[in-house]
Amino acid sequence: MTFKPSLLTQKLKKKPIIWTISGADCSGGAGIAADIKTGHGLNVEVCHLITANTVQNSVELSAVNAIKVQVLAQQTQALRFDKPPAVIKIGLLVNSTQVNWLVATLLILKQQLPDLLVVYDPVGQASVGGRLSSLTANALAPLMPLIDVITPNLIEAKQLGSLSPKSTYKVEVLAANILQLGCKAVIIKGGHTDSENTEAAEKNNAAKTHCIDICLQSLSSSVLLSLKSPKINTNYSHGGGCSFASALASFLAHDYLLRDAFTLTKAFINQGLSLCADIPNGNNEGESQGEGKSQDHPDVNNSSMNYANNENYYGAFQPGSWPTKLRYFPSVISPLNQQVQLSPNFPSLGLTVSEKLGLYPVIDSLSWLECLLPLNLNIIQLRIKSENTAELGLLIEKAVTMASDYHCRLFINDHWQLAIKYGAYGVHIGQEDLNSADLKAIAKSGLRLGISTHGCYEFLLAKQLQPSYLAIGAIFATNTKDMTGQIQGLTNLRQILALADNIPVVAIGGINQQRLEQVWRTGVSAVAVVTAITEAEQPVSATQTMQALLG
Incomplete structure (x- = not known):
């Protein structure tokens, strides 16, 4: 049948x-x-x-x-x-x-x-x-x-x-x-x-x-x-x-x-x-x-057990x-824990209990940095993908100088050696690069540390390192990176936030202006955006609108 x-x-x-x-x-x-x-x-x-x-x-x-x-x-x-x-x-x-x-x-x-x-x-x-x-x-x-x-x-x-x-x-x-x-x-x-x-x-x-x-x-x-x-x-x-x-x-x-x-x-x-x-x-x-x-337990079919007085119930x-x-x-359990136990603590972001970071643009050039710095943003990440170390050094040195003039928290993506060399505010490291990064050197230099995570396992692992902030994503599907099998969604974001203690959490991945407020209502400290700014017809106006939505 x-x-x-x-x-x-x-x-x-x-x-x-x-x-x-x-x-x-x-x-x-x-x-x-x-x-x-x-x-x-x-x-x-x-x-x-x-x-x-x-x-x-x-x-x-x-x-x-x-x-x-x-x-x-x-x-x-x-x-x-x-x-x-x-x-x-x-x-x-x-x-x-x-x-x-x-x-x-x-x-x-x-x-x-x-x-x-x-x-x-x-x-x-x-x-x-x-x-x-x-x-x-x-x-x-x-x-x-x-x-x-x-x-x-x-x-x-x-x-x-x-x-x-x-x-x-x-x-x-x-x-x-x-x-x-x-x-x-x-x-x-x-x-x-x-x-x-x-x-x-x-x-x-x-x-x-x-x-x-x-x-x-x-x-x-x-x-x-x-x-x-x-x-x-x-x-x-x-x-x-x-x-x-x-x-x-x-x-x-x-x-x-x-x-x-x-x-x-x-x-x-x-x-x-x-x-x-x-x-x-x-x-x-x-x-x-x-x-x-x-x-030890009784053998099968042992009927002599006194059930009424079974103290080992x-x-x-x-x-x-x-x-x-x-x-x-x-x-x-991770070798990273031992590395951090022997190093100074990573500095905090200096936020009060009720203070949040707000909008967190992730950009890839000095021209974008020059465009956004006058908008009074609390935090920006510079993500430059280049194999030319000399060129990278010049760009990062210039970016650090520009950000300091506006008192903006500038995080350099991945390039922690150059971030240390030029005195950046902080460095953001992806989960896949944690094992190769010298976390002890980063902490000793006084840099703030942000870490990408993709789910509760990586979140708990990164949290044990006590970084300055933790990023979780991708919240939604994104065109900037292949996140197959790692889309978190809002429900999972809320659940992971409950594990954060007092470490600020940044939501990232596939977040546009239409999704911004619902992500913000989960209680995150910051919402990271990429194409919502870089692909906007009027980037400055789009940024200001999103800043307003986050209060």
Whole structure:
């Protein structure tokens, strides 16, 4: 039987759709239950295909009853055209028959939906003890090339990477081993960190007090994303691993880049664990970061457990809504942090609590600077793209002199050595140039520093450097730079502003006179414009009009 969507169904579709293919937990903690609660909290529609009905509670796993693939195939056919997914989250797979069915199904769906993403949480063992699945890495091998992101905890990662549970390892090597199986990206969750078995933990005690999650996107990339959060002890973490993967799927369905989806997911998990951190029996030292209990649990079918006096009660993780509070967000582990810790602070912009920068023109020549300086602007950026260092030096020296006559905050784009040499007010550095810039020299020279960011991951990374301001963009699509996959929009801008503390935030990218006021109402300190001035028929008049709109 073929199911076809009605016209009414097609018109009503607004939320992103994710599918979850996983097991059902009758205690309501893990699997499908966690996925549905998480997805609804993050404003996605969740369709579920149940691979197994499990018999479990907060202390034991009694049975795993696999669902026949014929039933799964019927459900897939019912949903395939009516509610096609943006992302599929996979959890429990019980046997090789289900794996083979899933491989064939994903091949068909990826052909139908070229942008479809697949997130896999390789569930093998119940957090209360007992095996949910006996699938080996070899049995999963046909599935791996179809996986976009795999999200094992450390125990699962060792199994996938063919390491013994007691082996010493570097987590980045473990991640690379998993990528060699064919998946496109791996996130290793750090909730099960064992301070005796990681090389990093042997050097310090961070693993005992903090949870470090890592993300590696390709074997050819040297970029390893690492997020660090304090461990949160609670007895209410059952299903935290499932919720992590379904939250990641939800954020990806909202079109976030993986680095930002990873960051938001970690904030979501921290938020959920914190909601239950103070509940009675919620101070169990064995609990960490939603990955389940780390102490030993009863064997399957152990009926001697005294449920009424279970002091180690294991309750369901509590998914919240979209994370917006800074205290839930992780810190970003980066070599840049060490560089800045050893250098002076970057000077502030000298703004009062209620003062804002206003309109922020970004221009590419001295003639534009000469045109705009008399308009009493608080800040201007000079962005000159030239390979001639001698010519650049002359232009920047002249620009610094011109701006000082008008007491305007002039930021030089990228060329920090020349900005230091000629005593500019500040330098603006793009995210891609941060690693090559000498931040210590910039701070020591007294230059103010502005940094470009494109999403919450880069924003948090740059914020840790305590710059003079942070720019976020592109707010809208722009012709001046290819920002594919990095358009922020107003909603995301508002959410990122909540993470800024007292650092001024500049909105940039695709902002014209018509969009100016709605961007300004988000609460940014400045609105950067490029073509709204440089392509205006009357640039001076256009600038004055926009200044007036910003008050």
